[in-house]
Amino acid sequence: MTASPWALFRASVTLEATTLRGNRAFVILTAVAAVSFLVMVSLFGLTGSYAPVAVINNDGGPLADRLIEALDAAHHSFALKFMPLADAEAALLSGRLVGILTIPEGFSRDVAAGKTVPIDIRIDNVNIDLTHDVQRALPAAIVKFGRDQKFPGATARMVEHDVMREDPGYIPYLVVSALALDAMVIAGILGAMATAREWERRTVKLLRLSPASPGILLAGKLTVAGTVAAVALGLALLVIVFVYRVVPIAPWSTVFALLACVVIFTSLGAWLGVVLKRTLAAVPLLFGLAMPLYIDSGALEPTRFDGEAIWMAAHLSPVYYAVGVLEWAFGAGRDLHPGGRVDPRTAGEGRVSMSRDRGDAL
Amino acid sequence: MNDVRRVAGVAPDAPPAIEVTDVVCQFGRIRALAGISLRVMPGMVVGIVGPNGAGKTTLIDVICGLVRPSRGTVRVLGHAVAGNTSALRASIGVLPQETALYDEVTAWQNLRFSAALYGVAHADRRIAEVLELVGLSERARDVVRGFSGGMQRRVAIARALLHNPALLILDEPTVGVDVETRHQIWAHIRSLKTEGRTVVLTTNYLDEAEALCDRVAILRAGTLVAEDTPAALTARTGRCLELECWSEHATKLSVALQQHPGVLRAETVDFGLRVYVGIETNPEDIVGAARKLCPVEGFRTRSPDLVEVFRALTAGSQP
Numbered sequence: 001m002t003a004s005p006w007a008l009f010r011a012s013v014t015l016e017a018t019t020l021r022g023n024r025a026f027v028i029l030t031a032v033a034a035v036s037f038l039v040m041v042s043l044f045g046l047t048g049s050y051a052p053v054a055v056i057n058n059d060g061g062p063l064a065d066r067l068i069e070a071l072d073a074a075h076h077s078f079a080l081k082f083m084p085l086a087d088a089e090a091a092l093l094s095g096r097l098v099g100i101l102t103i104p105e106g107f108s109r110d111v112a113a114g115k116t117v118p119i120d121i122r123i124d125n126v127n128i129d130l131t132h133d134v135q136r137a138l139p140a141a142i143v144k145f146g147r148d149q150k151f152p153g154a155t156a157r158m159v160e161h162d163v164m165r166e167d168p169g170y171i172p173y174l175v176v177s178a179l180a181l182d183a184m185v186i187a188g189i190l191g192a193m194a195t196a197r198e199w200e201r202r203t204v205k206l207l208r209l210s211p212a213s214p215g216i217l218l219a220g221k222l223t224v225a226g227t228v229a230a231v232a233l234g235l236a237l238l239v240i241v242f243v244y245r246v247v248p249i250a251p252w253s254t255v256f257a258l259l260a261c262v263v264i265f266t267s268l269g270a271w272l273g274v275v276l277k278r279t280l281a282a283v284p285l286l287f288g289l290a291m292p293l294y295i296d297s298g299a300l301e302p303t304r305f306d307g308e309a310i311w312m313a314a315h316l317s318p319v320y321y322a323v324g325v326l327e328w329a330f331g332a333g334r335d336l337h338p339g340g341r342v343d344p345r346t347a348g349e350g351r352v353s354m355s356r357d358r359g360d361a362l
Numbered sequence: 363m364n365d366v367r368r369v370a371g372v373a374p375d376a377p378p379a380i381e382v383t384d385v386v387c388q389f390g391r392i393r394a395l396a397g398i399s400l401r402v403m404p405g406m407v408v409g410i411v412g413p414n415g416a417g418k419t420t421l422i423d424v425i426c427g428l429v430r431p432s433r434g435t436v437r438v439l440g441h442a443v444a445g446n447t448s449a450l451r452a453s454i455g456v457l458p459q460e461t462a463l464y465d466e467v468t469a470w471q472n473l474r475f476s477a478a479l480y481g482v483a484h485a486d487r488r489i490a491e492v493l494e495l496v497g498l499s500e501r502a503r504d505v506v507r508g509f510s511g512g513m514q515r516r517v518a519i520a521r522a523l524l525h526n527p528a529l530l531i532l533d534e535p536t537v538g539v540d541v542e543t544r545h546q547i548w549a550h551i552r553s554l555k556t557e558g559r560t561v562v563l564t565t566n567y568l569d570e571a572e573a574l575c576d577r578v579a580i581l582r583a584g585t586l587v588a589e590d591t592p593a594a595l596t597a598r599t600g601r602c603l604e605l606e607c608w609s610e611h612a613t614k615l616s617v618a619l620q621q622h623p624g625v626l627r628a629e630t631v632d633f634g635l636r637v638y639v640g641i642e643t644n645p646e647d648i649v650g651a652a653r654k655l656c657p658v659e660g661f662r663t664r665s666p667d668l669v670e671v672f673r674a675l676t677a678g679s680q681p
Contacts, residue, residue: 003479004481007481008478008479015464015475018471022466022505201462202458203464205428205458205462206458206462206476206521207479209426209428209451209456210451211448211452211480211481217479
C-alpha cells in the first residue's frame with residue numbers, strides 16, 4: 001500500500017482545514033489582527049499630531065489674528081484651542097494641553113511699528129518629542145506670518161523639487177508597509193502553528209512512523225495556513241484601498257508581492273515551529289521579531305538614517321524587501337534599486353536659496 | 363540471544379518478526395539501552411515490562427526505526443531497519459504511548475487521514491471495520507475532544523490496525539484507562555492474537571503481561587533481566603509458601619529459613635511470612651523446619667504471580 005502524492009496532499013489539506021474550522025475564533029482573530037496592525041500604525045502616525053495648544057489672545061488686533069492663522073496652518077502639531085487663561089492652566093497641569101501660547105497686549109501695534117515682540121509659550125515638557133515639535137512649529141509659524149505680511153529684511157526662499165509627484169500622507173504611507181508587518185505576523189504564526197502543534201499533540205510521532213512523504217504532508221498543511229493568511233491580508237488590502245483610499249499603482253505587483261510574503265513568512269513560521277516545537281514559544285518570538293524588523297526596514301521613513309550597521313541589519317530580513325516592494329507597488333516609497341524609479345534630475349534637489357531685500361518671499 | 367519459541371501455524375523457516383542484536387542506545391551520558399538482544403517470532407504476543415525509565419519506549423523506537431542505535435542491529439519482518447524504514451513502516455502498526463489524535467476532528471476524520479498516510483485501499487470500508495472492532499461505530503462522527511481517555515485509546519488502536527499491519531506495536535496500550543476499558547482493550551489484543559498477528563506490547567502492569575503475552579521480556583535500567591514465558595518465569599522464581607504466625611516470630615523465622623537450602627527468599631508480611639522455595643523443594647519440609655522454631659498457625663502454597671517474579675528478578679539489579 002502506497003499513498004499517492006495527490007491523495008496525501010489532499011488528506012493533509014483536508015485535515016488542516018478541518019482543524020482550523022474547529023478553531024473558528026482563532027481564524028477570525030487572525031483576520032482581525034491583520035486590520036488591527038493597520039490601526040496600530042495609524043495611531044502611531046497620529047501620535048504627536050494636532051497636539052492641543054491653548055491660545056490666549058490678549059491683543060485682539062488684526063496682526064494677532066494673522067499670527068493665529070499662521071499658527072493654524074504652519075504645522076500639524078498645533079490644534080489651537082481658545083479658552084480663558086485659568087482654564088488653560090488647569091488643562092495644562094492635568095495633561096489635557098501640551099502648551100499655552102500667549103499673544104501679548106499691543107502685539108499688532110508693536111509689530112506694525114517694527115518692534116520685536118516676545119510671544120510667551122509654556123510647554124508641558126513631559127516628553128521631549130512634543131517639546132521639539134513645538135520648538136520647530138512656532139518659528140515656522142512666525143516665518144510664515146512674516147512672509148504673509150510681506151515684512152522686509154533678509155529672506156530665505158525654499159525651492160522644492162519633489163521626488164514623488166504628490167505628497168503621500170504619513171498614515172497612508174505607513175499602512176502600505178504595515179502589510180509586510182501583517183504578513184510576517186499572521187503568515188508566520190499560522191505557519192508556526194501548523195508545525196508546532198504536531199509536536200504539542202504528539203502526532204508528529206504518528207507522521208514519522210508512517211511511510212508518507214513528510215514534504216507532501218507539510219505542503220498540504222502550509223497551503224491551508226498560507227490560504228488563511230492570504231485571505232487575512234486580502235482583507236487588510238481592501239481596508240487600505242477602500243478605507244484609507246490608498247490605491248496601488250501596480251495592482252498585480254501588489255498581489256504578487258503579498259503572495260510572495262505569504263509563502264516566505266508561512267515557511268519561516270513553519271521552520272520556527274519545527275525548531276521550537278511549541279506555539280507558545282513561536283508566537284511571542286514572531287511578534288517580538290516582527291516589530292523591530294518592521295521598524296528597521298525603514299518603513300517609517302524612506303530609509304534608515306541612523307547608522308550603517310542598523311541599515312545593513314535590515315537587509316538581512318525579508319521584511320525589508322517586502323516593505324520595499326510593497327511601497328514601490330503602491331508608488332509611495334523608495335526604490336530597492338537606485339535610479340530605478342527616482343528621477344535623478346529632481347531627486348535630492350530640494351534647496352534653500354538666500355536672497356536679500358526680497359519682500360515678496362521669505 | 364533470547365529466542366522466542368515457534369508458534370503453531372507459523373512456518374518453521376519463517377524469519378523472526380523482530381530480531382534485535384546487541385543494541386546499545388546512548389544519549390549523551392545516559393545509556394538508555396545497554397546491549398539488548400531479543401527475538402520475536404511471527405504470530406506471538408510478547409510483552410516488554412519494566413518500571414518507568416527501564417528503556418521500553420526506547421526499544422520500541424529502535425524497532426520502529428525512529429531511533430538509530432549507537433551499536434547493534436535490528437531486523438524487522440526479515441529486513442534491516444537501517445535504511446529501509448519507509449517500506450517497513452507500511453508493515454508496522456504502532457500505538458504510541460501518547461494517544462496522539464487530532465482532537466479537533468472526528469474519529470472518522472482521524473482514521474481517514476491515517477488511511478491516506480498508509481494508502482489504504484477502500485478506506486471507508488476499512489475504517490468502518492476497525493471502528494466496529496473497537497466498538498466505536500456509533501461515535502464515528504463525533505469530535506475526538508469529547509471522548510473519554512479510554513475511547514480515545516480505542517480510536518488510536520483502530521488507527522494502528524487500519525492498514526492491516528503484519529506487526530503491531532502497542533506502547534502501554536492501557537495506560538490511563540479505567541478497568542472496564544482496560545478489559546475491552548485486552549479483548550481486542552486477544553482477537554489480534556487469534557488472527558495470528560505478531561504483537562509487541564510494553565506495559566507497567568504485570569497482570570496485563572501475564573494475561574495477554576506468550577512471552578515476557580523484563581527490562582530494567584536498559585538491560586534485559588529475563589525473557590521467557592510467564593509460566594517459566596514463574597517457575598524460575600519458585601513456589602510461594604505463606605506461613606501464618608505472630609509478627610514477632612516472623613522476623614526470627616525469616617532469618618532462620620533463609621539459611622535453609624531450599625529457600626530462595628523470605629519476606630515478612632502482615633499475616634506472617636512469605637517464603638519462595640525452589641521448584642524441587644517440598645514445602646512441607648520448610649513448614650516442618652519452621653514449626654521447630656515457632657508456632658505456625660497455618661500455611662498454604664501457590665504459584666507466584668508476575669509481580670512477585672518481577673520483584674525477584676529485578677531485586678539488586680539496579681545499576
